[in-house]
Amino acid sequence: MNIQQIIAMLRERGYKVTPQRLAVCKVILSSKDHPTAEQIYRKVKEEHPTISPATVYQTLHLLTNAGLVQELGFSDRVSRYEPNTSPHINVVCEKCGEITDYEAESIKELWSKIIEELGFKPTGQRLEVFRCRDKCRKSAGI
Numbered sequence: 001m002n003i004q005q006i007i008a009m010l011r012e013r014g015y016k017v018t019p020q021r022l023a024v025c026k027v028i029l030s031s032k033d034h035p036t037a038e039q040i041y042r043k044v045k046e047e048h049p050t051i052s053p054a055t056v057y058q059t060l061h062l063l064t065n066a067g068l069v070q071e072l073g074f075s076d077r078v079s080r081y082e083p084n085t086s087p088h089i090n091v092v093c094e095k096c097g098e099i100t101d102y103e104a105e106s107i108k109e110l111w112s113k114i115i116e117e118l119g120f121k122p123t124g125q126r127l128e129v130f131r132c133r134d135k136c137r138k139s140a141g142i
Contacts, residue, residue, distance in 0.1 A: 001068060003026070013066070020051045020055050021059050023048055027040050027044055028040055028060065028081055029063075029068065036079065038078070068083075069085070070085055082099075084101055089127045089129055090126070090129070091130075093132060093133045095136035
């Protein structure tokens, strides 16, 4: 989604288009990892020192409701935000919490088949595989 589409989406939903809100959108939508709201806040604060954490959370909530990002909640960790909403698998390290995306054509094909069998278009999807990265295993002496 480009900046003009983001502006149109914000206005369509009745939100003010502020430089701070656009900065949050740019940071999360261009992210290749799965940042926390705090990480996004710190990054945006570099350019917009007066931004509040509330603006970051409200913008993330708005983007989540619009289907542009997905909130990944974990019982033992803070929420992370997923800018990649295409069908994929999140590979999560149980030790450090690092998340990497695994994307393959077979996942997209399977997802298309699942949607066809369900008979409706889901509002989202989330599939995770948990592991302990080699680096974490070695540091833990496992």
